Amino acid sequence: MDTTVLIEQSVIDSILSYARMLHPREAILLLKGKVDKNRIMVNDTQIPPLATHGNTFSTFPLHMLPIDFSIVGVAHSHPSGALRPSVTDLNKFYGQIMVITAYPYRSEKNLAIFDREGKPLKYEVI
Numbered sequence: 446m447d448t449t450v451l452i453e454q455s456v457i458d459s460i461l462s463y464a465r466m467l468h469p470r471e472a473i474l475l476l477k478g479k480v481d482k483n484r485i486m487v488n489d490t491q492i493p494p495l496a497t498h499g500n501t502f503s504t505f506p507l508h509m510l511p512i513d514f515s516i517v518g519v520a521h522s523h524p525s526g527a528l529r530p531s532v533t534d535l536n537k538f539y540g541q542i543m544v545i546t547a548y549p550y551r552s553e554k555n556l557a558i559f560d561r562e563g564k565p566l567k568y569e570v571i
């Protein structure tokens with residue numbers, strides 16, 4: 446069965462504006478919400494507790510995050526403008542979904558959600 450992702454508009458706005466703020470550095474945000482069978486709801490973001498300037502998603506120690514079942518995935522930015530996960534991204538997959546936003550982080554068109562295999566997931570903004 447297909448996974449449905451429901452994401453709040455405020456979450457999209459936070460990801461885009463955080464990415465714009467940190468550009469040209471890479472922004473990382475934890476996605477909070479809940480998973481209910483094949484439905485994933487995202488309703489909040491959180492700056493990772495271990496975030497330091499200069500960390501990129503590929504160098505960020507995800508294994509050091511506290512165990513928190515409200516984290517459904519991680520969002521990060523691609524200052525290069527590529528709107529797809531890299532091999533490293535897929536190797537570092539954390540949670541159920543991965544959100545990538547690509548430069549210029551202007552709208553939903555610059556944002557995509559992927560599953561563990563790197564397949565784009567359809568999502569609905571609520």
Ligand SMILES: [Zn+2]
Pocket residue numbers: 502521522523530531534
């Ligand atoms: Zn990446």
